[in-house]
Amino acid sequence: MVDLWPQPEAAVRRNRPRVYQHLMQHVKPERDRNNRDAYRRRWWWFGEPRPELRQALRGLPRYIVTVETAKHRWFRFLDAEIAPDNKLIVVASADAALLAMLNSRPHLAWFLRHAGRIGVYADEAVYVKSVCFDAFPFPDLDDDQRRGLVEAGEELDGLRARVLAADPALTMTGLYNVISDLRRGRPLTAEQTDIRSRGCVDVLMSLHDRIDALTIAAYGWGPELGDAALVRKLHELHARRRSEETAGQVRWLDGRRPAQGVQRVRPPLLPLAADQPAPPPPAQPEILASVLLSELRQAGRPVQPASLARRFQPGGPRLVERIEDTLAILAAAGAAARTDAGWFAPRRGL
Structure with missing residues (x-):
């Protein structure tokens, strides 16, 4: 390249x-x-x-990435000599503790609650940076907690890198397919059993379990919490963090201020679905256009009109038709565009 x-x-x-x-x-x-x-x-x-990204990565020996759309959600380090492409979400940090927390169950539960959908996958698959990363409230770590997470993050990333380098037939997707089936109690095929052995899958699972326990303990919570309870507690922590930031108390990832790293700007979140039913569609055309444009910008990927219609109650074919007409008007004004995958809001400028 x-x-x-x-x-x-x-x-x-x-x-x-x-x-x-x-x-x-x-x-x-x-x-x-x-x-x-x-x-x-x-x-x-x-x-x-992406001059801002280049500036953020300057001086780092490595950085964290995840694939924007993927069957399984995992984060890994890439060497600084490798230039990321447009399909990667990049976190400008070399911190193994941060890598560990991004691979933890609290972050995975948060991602699954806020992820985007795409048709080829049965579950949520699209990592929407604005809500999955920018809004995520990381725990405050003391020295012992940071040390434990650094060790676990380095070991997890190092083991995955070694098994993949030693066996070109192995892939991250293949490894995590086996992990997923083992977690769900599904029987493995002969091929998966072979991958389990060659890929040190049980060791990877034990490292993930260790990272989960360390991360949950860093929040001061108990290991008995299920995913739904974790997300609810994280939403409560997010609200407190926004209040603190409004008052001027800002936390920086891995201790680096914006001149050397990435500034966290915590966006607001919609209430959890269990807290508030879907709103009715706006009656005024101009308000509907504004809401749809905001949804497209937040999604960060093409969205189908039927998916946008599910944001409102009641929905149905008439609402989908109305949304399609509104998107066509936005497209005529240059505010929206259409691809085979759906509608999106083009980025302005370079």
């Missing part, structure tokens, strides 16, 4: 003519047809240079 950002076109043409030739032949024709003006004008760069 050749990263040409922020080199101007003339410099690439003069200094790297073979690369420039390849891009002219294989990239420029597609970019010339792209609807986004920035992609057409700066066709030799990656689609989104």
